[in-house]
Amino acid sequence: MNHFEVFGLPRRLHIDGAELQRRFYELSRRYHPDFHHAASPEAQAQALEASARLNAAYRALRDPIARVEYLVRLEEGRETREGATVKPQAPPELLAEMFEIQEALAEAKTGTLDDATRQTLREQRDRLRERQAAEEARLVGPLSRAWDAGETSERAAALRAFKESLATRAYLRTVIGDLDEALTDAMASEAPPAR
Amino acid sequence: MSERIVGIDLGTTNSLVGYVDERTGLPRVIPDAEGHALLPSIVSFTPAGVLVGEAARRQLVRQPASTVYSVKRFMGRGYEDVKDELCYFPFRVCEGEGTVRLGVGDREVTPPEVSAVILRSLRERAEAHFGEPIEKAVVTVPAYFNDGQRQATRDAGRIAGLDVVRIVNEPTAASLAYGLQKLHEGVIAVYDLGGGTFDISILRVRDGIFEVLATNGNTRLGGDDFDRAMVIWLLEDIRERHGVYLGQDAEAMQELRLAAEAAKIRLSGEERTRLTLPFEGFTYHRDVARADVETLIGPLVERTLAPCRAALADAGLEASDIDHVVLVGGSTRVPLVRRRVEGLFGKTAHSQINPDEVVALGAAVQGSILGGGITDMLLLDVTPLSLGIETLGGVVSVLISRNTTIPTSAREMFTTSVDGQTVVDMHVLQGERELVKDCRSLARFELRGIDPMPAGMPKIEVTFLIDANGILQVTAREQRTDKAASIEVRPTYGLSETDVERMVEESFEHAEADVEARMLIEARNEAYTVLTHVRRALGQGGALVSGEERARIEAAVAELERARAGEARDAIRDLTSDLNRATEHLAELMMDAALRGALESRRAEDL
Numbered sequence: 162m163n164h165f166e167v168f169g170l171p172r173r174l175h176i177d178g179a180e181l182q183r184r185f186y187e188l189s190r191r192y193h194p195d196f197h198h199a200a201s202p203e204a205q206a207q208a209l210e211a212s213a214r215l216n217a218a219y220r221a222l223r224d225p226i227a228r229v230e231y232l233v234r235l236e237e238g239r240e241t242r243e244g245a246t247v248k249p250q251a252p253p254e255l256l257a258e259m260f261e262i263q264e265a266l267a268e269a270k271t272g273t274l275d276d277a278t279r280q281t282l283r284e285q286r287d288r289l290r291e292r293q294a295a296e297e298a299r300l301v302g303p304l305s306r307a308w309d310a311g312e313t314s315e316r317a318a319a320l321r322a323f324k325e326s327l328a329t330r331a332y333l334r335t336v337i338g339d340l341d342e343a344l345t346d347a348m349a350s351e352a353p354p355a356r
Numbered sequence: 357m358s359e360r361i362v363g364i365d366l367g368t369t370n371s372l373v374g375y376v377d378e379r380t381g382l383p384r385v386i387p388d389a390e391g392h393a394l395l396p397s398i399v400s401f402t403p404a405g406v407l408v409g410e411a412a413r414r415q416l417v418r419q420p421a422s423t424v425y426s427v428k429r430f431m432g433r434g435y436e437d438v439k440d441e442l443c444y445f446p447f448r449v450c451e452g453e454g455t456v457r458l459g460v461g462d463r464e465v466t467p468p469e470v471s472a473v474i475l476r477s478l479r480e481r482a483e484a485h486f487g488e489p490i491e492k493a494v495v496t497v498p499a500y501f502n503d504g505q506r507q508a509t510r511d512a513g514r515i516a517g518l519d520v521v522r523i524v525n526e527p528t529a530a531s532l533a534y535g536l537q538k539l540h541e542g543v544i545a546v547y548d549l550g551g552g553t554f555d556i557s558i559l560r561v562r563d564g565i566f567e568v569l570a571t572n573g574n575t576r577l578g579g580d581d582f583d584r585a586m587v588i589w590l591l592e593d594i595r596e597r598h599g600v601y602l603g604q605d606a607e608a609m610q611e612l613r614l615a616a617e618a619a620k621i622r623l624s625g626e627e628r629t630r631l632t633l634p635f636e637g638f639t640y641h642r643d644v645a646r647a648d649v650e651t652l653i654g655p656l657v658e659r660t661l662a663p664c665r666a667a668l669a670d671a672g673l674e675a676s677d678i679d680h681v682v683l684v685g686g687s688t689r690v691p692l693v694r695r696r697v698e699g700l701f702g703k704t705a706h707s708q709i710n711p712d713e714v715v716a717l718g719a720a721v722q723g724s725i726l727g728g729g730i731t732d733m734l735l736l737d738v739t740p741l742s743l744g745i746e747t748l749g750g751v752v753s754v755l756i757s758r759n760t761t762i763p764t765s766a767r768e769m770f771t772t773s774v775d776g777q778t779v780v781d782m783h784v785l786q787g788e789r790e791l792v793k794d795c796r797s798l799a800r801f802e803l804r805g806i807d808p809m810p811a812g813m814p815k816i817e818v819t820f821l822i823d824a825n826g827i828l829q830v831t832a833r834e835q836r837t838d839k840a841a842s843i844e845v846r847p848t849y850g851l852s853e854t855d856v857e858r859m860v861e862e863s864f865e866h867a868e869a870d871v872e873a874r875m876l877i878e879a880r881n882e883a884y885t886v887l888t889h890v891r892r893a894l895g896q897g898g899a900l901v902s903g904e905e906r907a908r909i910e911a912a913v914a915e916l917e918r919a920r921a922g923e924a925r926d927a928i929r930d931l932t933s934d935l936n937r938a939t940e941h942l943a944e945l946m947m948d949a950a951l952r953g954a955l956e957s958r959r960a961e962d963l
Contacts, residue, residue, distance in 0.1 A: 186565045193734055194763065194824045198521065198726045199359065209763055213821055216736075216761040 363719025369551030374720035420446035432505030472515035500573030529718030542679030
């Protein structure tokens with residue numbers, strides 16, 4: 162049983178969040194091991210399994226981006242590993258800027274950053290965050306709608322678009338994380354010790 | 357009828373037991389014979405026997421080397437984890453296989469065995485209260501406890517003869533106690549600062565469902581650390597003013613620790629207090645202001661705020677989204693703690709329910725839910741730490757992310773990398789870091805008995821399931837043959853099954869501080885069981901015997917009930933046997949009737 166089936170939903174990306182939560186609570190009351198405590202060991206094991214399946218399904222579906230990630234895995238027949246399995250990929254239009262950032266990050270590893278570089282990195286980080294937000298809006302907006310509306314023949318193309326978008330997002334997240342780290346470290350090494 | 361399951365708060369400093377009153381539907385804590393609800397979590401191993409609670413507390417200064425306190429800090433831990441704080445403990449802490457061992461007098465004990473002494477004492481308290489055996493309990497742990505610490509808590513229950521039917525997180529238990537009184541609905545932040553641990557949990561409460569959205573914490577931060585900061589400060593002050601350094605004197609250190617703790621507690625209500633401590637050769641006087649203590653503990657209180665922010669971020673919420681803030685744990689009585697928490701969330705914090713008792717009350721509520729008493733409440737808790745497996749290059753691959761609702765499971769395929777390989781190793785870890793060396797090793801699993809095949813051919817599906825206790829279960833299945841694969845588990849920390857079994861047996865030899873009292877309770881329990889059976893038998897088959905025989909049985913019941921209320925163990929035993937004998941005939945008649953009934957219904961079917 163896949164995560165959509167657990168909730169009796171079609172394999173579509175538009176899901177009403179409030180309705181999903183209501184169903185989740187309702188099914189939790191049915192399956193949660195707390196309500197099967199006095200049952201036979203077999204019935205308890207069944208409740209445990211059903212409850213675990215329900216919780217995993219809710220987690221995968223309640224967040225629109227996790228939902229896309231899950232759909233991609235499901236369509237490709239890889240249902241096992243949690244988390245993104247896409248390889249991070251730099252968006253082509255940002256390649257030049259990325260080169261610059263990577264250089265500054267390498268520099269941050271060996272020594273401290275000067276104020277001007279830090280300021281530049283902060284601005285770049287803010288731009289990347291905006292770019293990530295835009296990518297996410299595209300994923301849960303037009304791309305998700307295209308999947309829901311699409312004919313079977315167009316699904317391969319839609320899946321490719323999801324994967325490219327997820328790869329871009331994964332890349333942006335990694336770089337933003339690196340920038341966060343470099344900027345915090347830089348601050349910590351300059352600030353006087355706490356006591 | 358619902359089953360009796362008590363709730364136990366096994367705390368760093370104090371422990372309590374509670375139950376839900378069937379008449380009122382409200383949870384209550386059970387006091388001891390002197391009326392105290394709190395049992396100090398202290399165990400003293402004296403030549404005369406094992407003491408627990410207040411009696412053990414009196415040994416702290418007299419017998420520091422064989423009196424164990426704050427044992428919760430050692431549960432599920434290895435020597436490496438605790439070695440930097442050992443200088444603060446007067447008892448020996450030694451390296452053991454999988455777990456630390458505590459040297460007390462001439463013997464060594466494990467943390468679960470010490471906790472078991474506390475649990476047994478609470479169990480006996482509950483048995484004395486109900487006059488019947490108590491076998492099942494819900495036991496609480498800090499939300500941020502890892503798998504090993506939870507296992508250790510469950511082992512402690514087993515050693516104490518308790519079936520720990522559920523491990524519940526302390527802040528969520530507290531939310532149940534508040535929720536039962538319908539005090540708060542909406543999004544709640546529970547800030548729980550106890551004697552040795554800190555938790556923050558963020559929950560959504562709606563229509564009787566308590567859904568934990570995120571949890572975070574620090575299992576080595578609490579009131580103990582406040583006391584420690586004060587002791588270090590006092591040690592320096594004594595050195596300056598009296599030229600004596602008391603850091604190496606175990607008895608003096610205990611006096612100082614207890615005095616610091618008492619002063620801290622007084623300063624929650626007063627602005628100033630005075631310490632007077634007689635030591636050998638001098639008496640130490642010192643005025644302490646609340647501001648002094650706040651300077652000392654300020655950085656520690658500050659350390660609780662980062663986990664709060666992280667939990668908010670994981671829940672996808674801002675501080676302003678929180679509808680109610682609830683304070684739990686004795687350390688939240690410290691005014692600075694309250695100020696910082698209220699500052700962070702921008703609201704007044706609640707503490708209507710006694711912060712020392714609220715966790716035990718919530719555990720009792722969970723016990724009643726499991727026992728079938730309360731049916732309209734459901735707790736959906738989460739796993740505090742991500743669970744993953746080691747992959748190439750010492751990197752952790754996450755299978756179950758932190759803050760996933762439990763129970764939950766993840767599946768992963770494994771195969772062989774060498775032709776003819778029959779064993780596959782898995783290393784399971786818990787933690788939020790990318791590298792194996794930065795995460796907590798839970799266990800190594802060995803998949804055995806794989807048919808020899810070319811590399812990559814076997815397909816073994818392994819299911820990692822975190823149950824409602826937050827404890828990992830692993831099962832494996834060979835996909836081609838659909839046969840369950842055999843798994844050998846080697847926990848990195850904790851006791852083996854044989855260890856626990858041995859301790860269950862040994863515990864009866866050592867921990868009988870009061871053998872007489874224990875035997876009296878057992879005799880009463882036995883009497884209770886027989887009385888229950890006889891009453892049921894009289895109800896169902898009373899018409900089968902003559903009025904005279906019935907009167908004889910009823911007289912024996914009344915006599916045993918009278919004896920059971922008293923203290924004479926032998927009389928209870930003898931009257932229990934008498935009642936058993938008096939009902940033998942009735943039992944035979946009932947058995948015959950049951951057989952006849954079965955035969956008749958068989959005949960009816962044949963026709």
